Amino acid sequence: MADKTATNKDEAIEINQRSKTQQIIEVADLKAVLKTPEGFRFIQRIMDRSKVLNNCFTGNSSTYFNEGRKAVALDVLRDIILIGPEISPTIIQELFTSNDFLPKQKQLEENEDG
Numbered sequence: 001m002a003d004k005t006a007t008n009k010d011e012a013i014e015i016n017q018r019s020k021t022q023q024i025i026e027v028a029d030l031k032a033v034l035k036t037p038e039g040f041r042f043i044q045r046i047m048d049r050s051k052v053l054n055n056c057f058t059g060n061s062s063t064y065f066n067e068g069r070k071a072v073a074l075d076v077l078r079d080i081i082l083i084g085p086e087i088s089p090t091i092i093q094e095l096f097t098s099n100d101f102l103p104k105q106k107q108l109e110e111n112e113d114g
């Protein structure tokens with residue numbers, strides 16, 4: 001019985017170490033993506049297409065689809081918020097106020113209102 005407990009503890013430590021290693025890799029990957037203009041624009045498209053700043057409610061089952069799409073973008077956004085200051089102190093503002101994002105966002109808002 002003692003051997004089993006020791007094994008479980010060892011497994012838990014190994015899983016925790018793998019998880020920390022995976023987090024380090026994911027942070028490095030996101031930093032690399034955001035540091036390139038192409039990667040930055042790609043993340044902007046994810047934010048734009050997910051309608052992360054918009055209401056997802058449609059009154060029908062499309063709401064579930066929209067919420068799922070938005071949830072993915074929110075996960076990416078959370079990661080960016082955690083590492084953003086290392087890349088740029090205004091990274092979030094840059095993501096949502098670039099010349100590419102603003103006209104699309106304004107058009108989306110106008111379509112929802114009208």
